Amino acid sequence: MNDRSVGVEIDATAKWLEERDMVGAARLLRRVARQRDEAVRQLGLRPSSPGHEVGGDEYTAPRDLDAAAEAAMLRTDVARLQALAERAGWVPDPDAKRLWRWRDGWWELSYRRRNPKDGYHDTGWYLWGPPGSYDGEWTARAKTAAMAEANRLITDHRAATGEGDR
Template identity: 45%
Template sequence: MHNPVGTEIEATAQWLEQHAADGAAIVLRRVARQRAQANERLTATVTRLRRYRMAWRSARRRARARTAEATRLTRQLNELHAQWHGRGEPSNSPTPDDARERALMRIDLARFQNLVERAGWMPDAEPRRLWRWRNGWWELAYRKRNPKDGYHDSGWYLWGPTESYFGAWVAPLKADATIEADRLITKDLAAVAEEQR
């Protein structure tokens, strides 16, 4: 039969009771129970922390894979931009093959821009700095409070591609900042689309 305080502790407590030391037996059992409970709590905490560490490693691995994919897509997008802009002015009499090649290049460029946009916020090599493609590059960076430079609060600031948002404070925390920045970008793009109508 399993004893909650252990067989040796129980045997010692019974010996103490047989020799008229009931108080010592009670204290011995209580200390043994407290030690067993502390060990259970410690084991549960270690198990929980190990589970969190494994989840963190898995999330970090997924983030690295996503960043590598976004970097590859950005590199391809930059190569396409370089090819597109490096061709020079089109000749006065473009051939059908040239027109077809330009159309295919525009399609590839649109596909890559769409993939980069879906990648979401991509980390920069510099810490606390994120980039996002939404009809142009948007930057989200953390700045400490410095009123001389225009940063009146510590937190995340958003810069837009057409300076529609030039260092606008978004939020103090990164998760909140990315959500709010996405909302501001969507709002800005909708306003630009409305103006063009």
């Protein structure tokens, strides 16, 4: 289902959640995005730059103080939702050997057995991240050590790309 009314990025994230049997989270994400877009439409706000679509976060020319307050409240709600998702830490997948985490994008930590033909030269936990980050980086043999190492690698990546300052 391609729901253009909520924006391309939100729809892609919702599809990603559905593929991993997180249907409730996908519905919540789409519902919050629709509510935000409906509020923006009712307030008569428009995107602040020509490249922004309706699903963007920055708007200009609110008609009155109530509209500005509503827009600020929506931005706060979205920021709170992102903070809660990030604070949740590593969440297990229905597959017992896979963990997911949100930190400015989805990160996957999966257990793989040694198979040099597939690129897994050691048995243990491997980290995958959003495009431009990690793509199958070995972290550790044990789960606890792998989670700590993955958190360090994610923090280093965010600092290097400037995302850690947000």
